[in-house]
Every structure is written in C-alpha cells, then in structure tokens.
Amino acid sequence: MVAQNSPIVNITDAEFEKIVDSSKEKTLICLTVPFAGVFIPALYAADFFKKKQFVIIVGCGRLGATLAGDLSYKGYEISIIDKNKSAFEELPDNFSGYQINADGTDTGILENVGIKKATMVLAVTDNDNINCMVAQIAKRIYDVPNVYARFN
Numbered sequence: 001m002v003a004q005n006s007p008i009v010n011i012t013d014a015e016f017e018k019i020v021d022s023s024k025e026k027t028l029i030c031l032t033v034p035f036a037g038v039f040i041p042a043l044y045a046a047d048f049f050k051k052k053q054f055v056i057i058v059g060c061g062r063l064g065a066t067l068a069g070d071l072s073y074k075g076y077e078i079s080i081i082d083k084n085k086s087a088f089e090e091l092p093d094n095f096s097g098y099q100i101n102a103d104g105t106d107t108g109i110l111e112n113v114g115i116k117k118a119t120m121v122l123a124v125t126d127n128d129n130i131n132c133m134v135a136q137i138a139k140r141i142y143d144v145p146n147v148y149a150r151f152n
Contacts, residue, residue, distance in 0.1 A: 052077050056118050058104030058134045059125035063150065065090035067122060072096050079113045082125075105133050107141065120146040128152055 053076045057064050060082035068080045069092035078097030081104040082088065088099045102109045104125070115121070121144045123134035128151050135149035 053119045054114060054117050055079075055120045055122065056081065056110070056113055056115060056138075057122045057124060058082075059123065059131070059150075060084075060087040060090055060099075061124070061126060062090060064122070064124045065092065065095075067124065068092075068097060069095050081109065081113065105130060105137065107137060110137065110142070115142045115144065118142070118144050120144065121148070123147075123149040125150070126152070 055071055055076050055078050057068050057071075057078065057080040060068070060080050064080060064082070065087075068078050072078050072095045078095070079100060080088075080091070080097060081100045081102055083101070083103055085101045088101075091099070098113075100109065100113055104110070104123070115138065118138070121134065121138035123131035123138075125131055125134075131149040131151060135147050138144040138147045
C-alpha cells in the first residue's frame with residue numbers, strides 16, 4: 001500500500017528508460033518487488049542500468065576466443081586484438097564484438113579501440129612478455145580498473 005503523499009509512482013518501461021538515459025548523476029530509483037504479499041523497495045543506481053561494460057581482449061587463441069564468446073554472450077561490449085588474422089577463426093559463432101588485426105602493445109591502436117572507456121583488459125596471448133606489457137600499459141597509463149594477464 002502506498003501512502004497518499006508518497007513519491008512512489010508507477011511508470012512504464014519506456015518512461016523508465018527515459019529517466020535512466022536523462023540522468024547525469026547517480027540517481028536512485030526505487031522499484032518494488034512482491035514478497036509474501038508485501039511490496040518491498042529495491043534500490044538500484046540508474047548508472048548500473050545504462051552502462052555497458054567495455055572489454056578489450058589482446059590475444060585470440062583458444063583462451064581469448066572462449067573469453068570473447070562468453071563475455072559477448074553475457075552482454076559485454078568486446079574488442080579483441082590479435083596480430084594473426086587467422087586467429088579470429090577461433091571465435092565462436094555467438095561473438096558479436098569487434099576484431100582488430102593489429103599489435104596489442106601499440107598505444108595508438110589501444111586508444112583507437114577505446115581503452116580510455118574500457119572497464120576491463122584481458123592480456124591472453126601466448127607470450128608472457130607481451131601480456132605483461134599490455135597489462136602495465138592498461139593499468140599504469142590508462143588506469144583501467146580491471147586488468148588481467150595470462151602467464152605460462
């Protein structure tokens with residue numbers, strides 16, 4: 001039951017999307033979910049709904065291709081980089097991201113791919129030195145929040 005002076009209102013999905021898209025700051029939206037006959041408020045930050053995680057994967061071997069397919073399937077925005085063009089044949093059919101045939105240690109390439117907006121970088125080539133270099137570039141130069149490197 002909602003009190004008369006309550007700020008709670010029912011909105012359609014389209015109205016909700018408009019609120020989320022127009023919010024410039026972190027806006028708390030109160031949703032209610034039924035639990036044992038009572039509507040319980042559930043708080044969500046509007047930013048959570050409008051941000052799509054952007055991931056850069058360097059290396060498209062078995063591991064990189066599998067990660068790219070899984071993350072793509074889960075809704076992440078993926079760009080995968082590899083020097084070897086034929087490596088992209090490893091990607092699964094459900095992959096919906098970008099394939100970049102280039103050197104993953106080149107900062108110019110990484111900037112063109114969008115490393116400044118990346119939330120995660122995965123360095124998974126078969127070369128430990130390249131993986132270490134990509135990880136350090138991502139973390140130290142571009143301050144990517146989540147950086148993972150494969151070491152054999």
